[in-house]
Amino acid sequence: MSVRVVARIRPLLKQELDKDTIVTADSPEGGNNAASPTIVRIPNPKNDTESFSFQFSSVYEQDATQQQLFDSEVAPTVKHLFNGFDTTIFAYGVTGTGKTHTMRGGKSMADRGVIPRLLSGIYRRCRKIEKDTAGATQVEVSMSYYEIYCDRVYDLFESPDKRTPSGLPIRDNGGKTVVVGLTEKPCSTLKEFEHLYDQANINRSTSSTKLNAHSSRSHAILCVKITQTTETTVQVSRASAIDLAGSEDNRRTDNNKERLVESSAINKSLFVLAQCVEAISKKQSRIPYRESKMTRILSLGQNNGLTLMILNLAPVRSYHLDTLSSLNFANRTKKIEVAEVENEAVYRNIVKPLAATTSIGGSTITRQPLRPLNSAHNANLGERETEKKSGDKPVKAFSVYSDARKSNARASAVSSQNQGIRRTETQARKRAAETVSTFGSRPSKTFRSADRLNEPGLSKASIEALISQRIDEKLAEKALQDASASAPALSTELQRRLDELEHRIDAKEEDGKSQGLQFLMMAKQHQVRGEEISTLRMYQLALPYFPENEKLKSKIQALEDRIKARKGAEHDRSMSGASVSLSQPLALIAPLTKPSVSLVQPPSLMAPLKAEKKQAKPRLLARDELEDEEFAPAQGSDHDESYASDSSFRYKKKLSRGPKKTTKKLPVFCDSANVTSGSVSTSQPGEQTPRTTHILKIINSRDINQIRALKGVGTKRADAIVSCLIEMEDDEVHDLESLASLKGVGGKIVENMRIGLSAGGDF
Numbered sequence: 001m002s003v004r005v006v007a008r009i010r011p012l013l014k015q016e017l018d019k020d021t022i023v024t025a026d027s028p029e030g031g032n033n034a035a036s037p038t039i040v041r042i043p044n045p046k047n048d049t050e051s052f053s054f055q056f057s058s059v060y061e062q063d064a065t066q067q068q069l070f071d072s073e074v075a076p077t078v079k080h081l082f083n084g085f086d087t088t089i090f091a092y093g094v095t096g097t098g099k100t101h102t103m104r105g106g107k108s109m110a111d112r113g114v115i116p117r118l119l120s121g122i123y124r125r126c127r128k129i130e131k132d133t134a135g136a137t138q139v140e141v142s143m144s145y146y147e148i149y150c151d152r153v154y155d156l157f158e159s160p161d162k163r164t165p166s167g168l169p170i171r172d173n174g175g176k177t178v179v180v181g182l183t184e185k186p187c188s189t190l191k192e193f194e195h196l197y198d199q200a201n202i203n204r205s206t207s208s209t210k211l212n213a214h215s216s217r218s219h220a221i222l223c224v225k226i227t228q229t230t231e232t233t234v235q236v237s238r239a240s241a242i243d244l245a246g247s248e249d250n251r252r253t254d255n256n257k258e259r260l261v262e263s264s265a266i267n268k269s270l271f272v273l274a275q276c277v278e279a280i281s282k283k284q285s286r287i288p289y290r291e292s293k294m295t296r297i298l299s300l301g302q303n304n305g306l307t308l309m310i311l312n313l314a315p316v317r318s319y320h321l322d323t324l325s326s327l328n329f330a331n332r333t334k335k336i337e338v339a340e341v342e343n344e345a346v347y348r349n350i351v352k353p354l355a356a357t358t359s360i361g362g363s364t365i366t367r368q369p370l371r372p373l374n375s376a377h378n379a380n381l382g383e384r385e386t387e388k389k390s391g392d393k394p395v396k397a398f399s400v401y402s403d404a405r406k407s408n409a410r411a412s413a414v415s416s417q418n419q420g421i422r423r424t425e426t427q428a429r430k431r432a433a434e435t436v437s438t439f440g441s442r443p444s445k446t447f448r449s450a451d452r453l454n455e456p457g458l459s460k461a462s463i464e465a466l467i468s469q470r471i472d473e474k475l476a477e478k479a480l481q482d483a484s485a486s487a488p489a490l491s492t493e494l495q496r497r498l499d500e501l502e503h504r505i506d507a508k509e510e511d512g513k514s515q516g517l518q519f520l521m522m523a524k525q526h527q528v529r530g531e532e533i534s535t536l537r538m539y540q541l542a543l544p545y546f547p548e549n550e551k552l553k554s555k556i557q558a559l560e561d562r563i564k565a566r567k568g569a570e571h572d573r574s575m576s577g578a579s580v581s582l583s584q585p586l587a588l589i590a591p592l593t594k595p596s597v598s599l600v601q602p603p604s605l606m607a608p609l610k611a612e613k614k615q616a617k618p619r620l621l622a623r624d625e626l627e628d629e630e631f632a633p634a635q636g637s638d639h640d641e642s643y644a645s646d647s648s649f650r651y652k653k654k655l656s657r658g659p660k661k662t663t664k665k666l667p668v669f670c671d672s673a674n675v676t677s678g679s680v681s682t683s684q685p686g687e688q689t690p691r692t693t694h695i696l697k698i699i700n701s702r703d704i705n706q707i708r709a710l711k712g713v714g715t716k717r718a719d720a721i722v723s724c725l726i727e728m729e730d731d732e733v734h735d736l737e738s739l740a741s742l743k744g745v746g747g748k749i750v751e752n753m754r755i756g757l758s759a760g761g762d763f
């Protein structure tokens with residue numbers, strides 16, 4: 001199932017004028033005009049008579065109410081949530097386009113946004129389920145709420161003065177990204193939720209900017225966990241509602257230094273998100289999720305369940321290019337496929353009293369850094385601790401029951417809620433496991449043990465062995481938890497150093513890369529605004545971080561040539577005193593009457609842009625310059641939604657990734673059998689021995705199995721080598737020195753590969 005994308009055009013604000021409206025909603029041609037609109041139309045910034053159209057699942061016009069949006073888009077997701085599907089709803093758009101209004105909304109009943117309405121729907125359904133099952137199914141709701149501010153994660157249930165400056169760490173846990181040490185608060189009524197939510201929102205970072213008096217300076221993520229407990233099963237599902245911060249054009253915000261830092265972090269994370277979406281849509285093997293915490297947490301395309309993106313748009317001309325950019329992003333996002341997999345209900349340990357299985361740690365949970373995670377999304381590490389304390393005995397990881405206890409009760413209870421929902425094969429298989437009950441609300445992991453227990457080949461002894469292995473694991477886990485329970489005794493200094501270490505772990509080698517990405521991002525921003533000199537400058541600053549990106553180099557070259565040519569033309573004109581000539585074959589004239597954005601070069605803030613600053617008037621643009629512009633409509637289509645975008649900057653790892661031709665420290669390989677690194681001659685491609693040729697052939701095959709089979713390589717390294725090769729695109733590794741310079745390889749490994757082949761007797 002793909003991400004569902006709907007657009008919402010906000011009404012004009014007080015200071016905005018009707019005549020400036022350029023974004024409109026439309027129904028598809030030939031369709032029923034009474035049908036809800038699904039198309040957003042916006043003029044071509046270079047030619048008002050042309051328009052671009054973008055189709056989405058739905059488009060909400062300026063007069064659409066909060067109720068309409070909720071009823072059509074969000075209410076239907078509630079039942080899926082209770083059927084075990086996770087849902088993710090996020091608002092995306094430029095600053096001041098109405099994301100917070102859509103997600104949170106105002107205080108009056110009519111103004112309430114998606115989040116309070118969603119919770120209201122959740123509680124209503126809770127009551128219905130409890131009533132329909134005469135109390136046999138109990139539903140518990142809890143929430144965590146956090147923000148990503150300047151790429152740091154902060155718990156919104158903690159006031160800013162109590163926060164650790166470095167924020168909460170995030171970790172990958174079985175494919176899911178979790179925030180460690182997040183508070184999870186139970187909230188059993190809408191009133192309770194609203195109280196907690198309002199309190200937490202006070203802690204959210206907002207400030208006044210020129211474009212929005214209450215601008216969100218962070219991405220806010222609300223995670224609502226729903227636990228449905230029957231006599232035999234526990235099913236957990238989660239709704240994530242995300243109010244992303246909006247991208248900002250800092251020339252329009254008049255931001256001060258602090259706001260600029262925030263803005264740069266916001267823009268960077270949104271840029272990375274766009275890169276991820278682009279990489280997914282191009283089916284690239286590397287999706288740069290890890291380059292921003294927001295993209296790691298959002299994990300668009302990696303998450304399961306239902307995903308709804310609400311694209312917020314401002315209707316007015318002052319947002320023209322930003323709106324196009326958002327529309328283009330949304331257009332790509334709608335193609336992303338999300339696996340429609342539900343969370344499986346797991347058997348609970350019926351020995352435990354019902355209430356104890358779903359108790360929640362609440363605000364007592366403390367941060368427990370640098371230790372393994374063992375539960376699901378946004379793991380609340382204190383949760384199991386609380387459970388354990390609630391009973392005298394430690395809770396068993398699982399129990400084995402006799403055949404007498406069949407899972408029919410569970411099957412019927414759950415299936416009555418899951419009518420019409422596709423089930424996975426694995427689940428069907430797991431349902432067949434009749435004899436197992438699992439610990440508390442643990443996810444399906446324990447089922448695997450159960451499946452193994454049911455394998456026909458397992459003897460009683462191996463079952464015993466498995467059980468004692470699981471008990472050992474649990475005891476080890478408990479020991480770890482006990483150890484970290486004493487974490488409060490850590491000194492602040494030690495805590496600080498741990499935080500630093502975690503940051504370093506997270507950052508790894510990303511520093512240079514993110515700096516380079518920042519420059520690319522700024523280049524793109526300048527480019528869409530038609531500021532060539534500053535674009536060039538940003539590309540030049542980015543080049544050292546992507547030295548092997550040929551497209552970047554050619555882009556720089558093309559820009560330099562174009563700027564030179566333009567300056568030459570300007571110089572010629574000023575010398576001859578000639579005014580614009582209509583007969584000039586390769587020039588187009590910006591119509592003075594039409595405020596076409598792209599033809600009028602806006603002044604830039606950058607110091608070296610004096611030449612551009614002088615250009616307050618519309619200027620001549622060469623035809624090729626126009627055609628190269630980011631928003632040119634696709635050829636042959638005046639109403640095409642796919643306008644060209646710059647895709648040339650897929651990230652490449654810095655220097656070490658690609659093969660370096662001349663690196664002093666590299667070993668020199670000689671192709672005679674007994675020579676070790678450090679020998680004299682450099683192998684020339686034409687002089688390679690069969691062994692070298694064979695190694696290079698295997699490497700260039702990009703076949704992970706063949707590469708892994710080379711001596712001393714192993715799965716991880718083979719994977720890294722293939723990633724390097726993919727990033728080299730069509731280029732190949734031509735000699736052993738280049739091979740040694742690949743990331744994670746080195747001279748010793750290459751030597752091992754050679755020795756391995758000799759030992760095999762083939763060479």
Ligand SMILES: Nc1ncnc2c1ncn2[C@@H]1O[C@H](COP(=O)(O)OP(=O)(O)OP(=O)(O)O)[C@@H](O)[C@H]1O
Binds near residue numbers: 094102247
């Ligand atoms: N549908 C709407 N109806 C009425 N007013 C709206 C609507 N959408 C937005 N607004 C108003 O527009 C202004 C900006 O909205 P909002 O703060 O929600 O923008 P935002 O996209 O969240 O901005 P930022 O990214 O800076 O936080 C607010 O005054 C808000 O009340």
